[in-house]
Amino acid sequence: MRHVIAAIGLTLWAGCVQAYEIEEEAVFAGGAAELSILSTTDTEAFAPLITAFQAANPDVTLRYTVANSQEVYAALQEGAAFDLAISSAMDLQLKLANDGFAQGHGSAETAALPGWAKWRDQLFAFAQEPVVIIASRVAFDGAPPRTRAELIDKLRDAPDQFAGRIGTYDPVRSGAGYLFATQDARQSDTSWRLAEVVGGLDPQLFTTSGDMIAGVQSGELALAYNVLGSYATARLAEGDAVVIEAVDFTHVLLRTALIPRTAERADLGAAFLDFLLSEDGQRLIESETGLPRINEAALAAGPHLRPIRLDPGLLVFVDPLMRQQFLNEWTAAVVQD
Amino acid sequence: MISALSPSGSIRQRLVLILLVVAAVLAGLLYLSVRTVADAAVETTQDAILGAATVAIAEELRGGDDGLTVEIPYAAFSMLGATGQDRVFYRILVGDETVTGYADLPVPESVSGLSPTFVSQTYQGVDVRTGVVSRAVLVDGVSRVVTVVVAQTRTAQDAISRQMANRAAALGLGFFAFAAILSIFTARSVLTPLNRLAEAMGRRGPQDLRPVERAVPTELVPLMRALNGFIARLRGALTRTETFITEAAHHVRTPLATVRAQAEIALRQTDDDATRATLRNVIRAVDDSARSAGQLLDHATVVYRTDQRADERLELGPLVFDVVDSFYPTADMRDITLRMDAPAEKIVLQFDRLLIESALRNLIDNAVKYSFADGIVEINLSTQGAFARLEVNDRGRGIGAGDTALLAGRFQRGDNVQDVIGSGLGLTIVRDVARAIGGSFEIAERTGGGTCATLLLPLA
Numbered sequence: 001m002r003h004v005i006a007a008i009g010l011t012l013w014a015g016c017v018q019a020y021e022i023e024e025e026a027v028f029a030g031g032a033a034e035l036s037i038l039s040t041t042d043t044e045a046f047a048p049l050i051t052a053f054q055a056a057n058p059d060v061t062l063r064y065t066v067a068n069s070q071e072v073y074a075a076l077q078e079g080a081a082f083d084l085a086i087s088s089a090m091d092l093q094l095k096l097a098n099d100g101f102a103q104g105h106g107s108a109e110t111a112a113l114p115g116w117a118k119w120r121d122q123l124f125a126f127a128q129e130p131v132v133i134i135a136s137r138v139a140f141d142g143a144p145p146r147t148r149a150e151l152i153d154k155l156r157d158a159p160d161q162f163a164g165r166i167g168t169y170d171p172v173r174s175g176a177g178y179l180f181a182t183q184d185a186r187q188s189d190t191s192w193r194l195a196e197v198v199g200g201l202d203p204q205l206f207t208t209s210g211d212m213i214a215g216v217q218s219g220e221l222a223l224a225y226n227v228l229g230s231y232a233t234a235r236l237a238e239g240d241a242v243v244i245e246a247v248d249f250t251h252v253l254l255r256t257a258l259i260p261r262t263a264e265r266a267d268l269g270a271a272f273l274d275f276l277l278s279e280d281g282q283r284l285i286e287s288e289t290g291l292p293r294i295n296e297a298a299l300a301a302g303p304h305l306r307p308i309r310l311d312p313g314l315l316v317f318v319d320p321l322m323r324q325q326f327l328n329e330w331t332a333a334v335v336q337d
Numbered sequence: 338m339i340s341a342l343s344p345s346g347s348i349r350q351r352l353v354l355i356l357l358v359v360a361a362v363l364a365g366l367l368y369l370s371v372r373t374v375a376d377a378a379v380e381t382t383q384d385a386i387l388g389a390a391t392v393a394i395a396e397e398l399r400g401g402d403d404g405l406t407v408e409i410p411y412a413a414f415s416m417l418g419a420t421g422q423d424r425v426f427y428r429i430l431v432g433d434e435t436v437t438g439y440a441d442l443p444v445p446e447s448v449s450g451l452s453p454t455f456v457s458q459t460y461q462g463v464d465v466r467t468g469v470v471s472r473a474v475l476v477d478g479v480s481r482v483v484t485v486v487v488a489q490t491r492t493a494q495d496a497i498s499r500q501m502a503n504r505a506a507a508l509g510l511g512f513f514a515f516a517a518i519l520s521i522f523t524a525r526s527v528l529t530p531l532n533r534l535a536e537a538m539g540r541r542g543p544q545d546l547r548p549v550e551r552a553v554p555t556e557l558v559p560l561m562r563a564l565n566g567f568i569a570r571l572r573g574a575l576t577r578t579e580t581f582i583t584e585a586a587h588h589v590r591t592p593l594a595t596v597r598a599q600a601e602i603a604l605r606q607t608d609d610d611a612t613r614a615t616l617r618n619v620i621r622a623v624d625d626s627a628r629s630a631g632q633l634l635d636h637a638t639v640v641y642r643t644d645q646r647a648d649e650r651l652e653l654g655p656l657v658f659d660v661v662d663s664f665y666p667t668a669d670m671r672d673i674t675l676r677m678d679a680p681a682e683k684i685v686l687q688f689d690r691l692l693i694e695s696a697l698r699n700l701i702d703n704a705v706k707y708s709f710a711d712g713i714v715e716i717n718l719s720t721q722g723a724f725a726r727l728e729v730n731d732r733g734r735g736i737g738a739g740d741t742a743l744l745a746g747r748f749q750r751g752d753n754v755q756d757v758i759g760s761g762l763g764l765t766i767v768r769d770v771a772r773a774i775g776g777s778f779e780i781a782e783r784t785g786g787g788t789c790a791t792l793l794l795p796l797a
Contacts, residue, residue, distance in 0.1 A: 097424075098424045098425060098426075099424075099461075100424075100461055119422050120422040120424070120492075186411045309415070309418075311414070311415050311417075311418030311422075312414040312415065312417050312418050312423075312424075312425040313411045313412070313414045313415030313418065314414075315414050315425060316409045316410075316411050316413075316414050317411075319407075319409060319437050319438070320437060321407050321436065321437040322407070322408075322409055322437075325406075325407075325408075
């Protein structure tokens, strides 16, 4: 944090001093104490939470830095001093905690979290988001697929209709996209077949869910595969697009936060984390950001929902060799030019 | 007698203490063995999982013409999260060159082959359990040794061990508590025959010198044999003492009575004044000797009977009256008046009749003996609190200036009585009886001359 920005609001800048790149940085002015958060979640989405936190803690000035998940990972590995790191890339977060870049935290709020939503008292999930398929009703003749197998059949039946109109994450550039692709690959062989079929249809690759949703809404895309559902449901209340939670399996991503070992104000980071996990924070997360709160009952009610487990298995695809091999295979399957 | 025994510790306490020490040692051993076994079991389980993960990775390593293919199975790491949330580190090497993983993770020595070797070591400042597997893989047509190292922190293992330790501790404590209760019961049960015996012996009356016939545990048989032998000897000794006292009384009194009778006959038959005077002296000497012998026997009887008392309910009034009555002939000879004064109500004692009689006899005898002719001896019986009070007053020569306490000593006589024959045992007998019954005896000079002897005896 070598640059001090007093202005409130959004400041777009390209990091030129740090080795990691950030997308935006916002300072929410308050008192003398400064809490700095590094996050993959848009400032806009998080602003209501920050405002509520500051209402309870008026003496805290909050610096909110947004970067993509790989940059968040890189920043903490370099020892950047943030008090809280929030990311949707569970594998990278777990790798950070496993390799000793996180510090432990325990409170009534963390104790109330279900066991699957935390790891080693260092990594805590504060939102759970299904990874969904968004399809255009028109493109599927009013009968959108319910499983990946059905989707494969429909894509094979009408390749002309879908050529160039399928969007999915680029796992090379997007941490979340890489996580989804690897989890798909480990979950079933169907996903490789799907990748082959999609690859034959000249897919478009994206780095954010928002762009894919916009693509379906505009009619540019007939299908967006592996999209974060929370963004989708909020925007797709009306219109042609339909959100599909595949009934063979639908991964549920956990948005996680950890207090970096290098935190200068770990106490403030912990306070914000506890706020996120508190009843008030969880209610605000659901109502203001549109992210689903941690809810064990919702998972139990949906047998197709598979929360991505916070366990050392996540480390496998973070291994550089494994990553390279996976990306090679994925590229061979999907990018067929 | 009993109060003189100072116990040298309690068998029960010693027994309980020893049993408790044994229980504590056993509880400690139990705790240690449970911990050792549990720790070993936990470690074996953890090692099995770690080994399975290491082997799973090693098995997925494939050689080939274009180098080594590493395919880490997702489940290999996932299973390491099965027992807890431990950190996982790994390193895959071909020869000495790290292919992937944590390049600074120490590689322990390993035996070649697919069975993993386990080592505890430190990595990144934390204790880790490390599994290592080496195998040969054909890479580019060359056989290379590939090593897979997987390390896991021991948080889960330590947590389970701690839990086991707590349970082992609880088990040890429970065992100790149980053993403590049991040891108290054991001590009580072991000592029951001894306590019963002691109780039975304590309950025995002073006259009861029968051998102990109780069935006792083997260990007590020698004691019982010795005790019964002792009782038998005591009974023999007491019988002999009793016989001796009776015999002595008989042997001393009978000849004296004969001598006296002969002297009286001779006195009646002679008219020679000188001879008569001599014979009177003989009769008086015989009387004194008979009395002294009687007192000696009385004293012996008192000493014997204070240990072998036969207590009964006694009414003191009639008893005193009977004794006084027996002195009228003696008193009459010297014109001494015996006056007895007793209250109307009954005065009851619980004591040995012979001893009381003996004391009364000696007390009154003393008063009569030291009274002047024509004197009065007053015997007053009354009660004073919880005591019966017997006062014997005479107008005799008194007790002189000597120590009144010394007078009751054995063979002690006052300085002023050298002309009266006496053994010096009379007051000793009175005092011994008073002591045995728990009363008191005092003798004092009377104003106006004479002696006042006061005997206090506790009421029943």
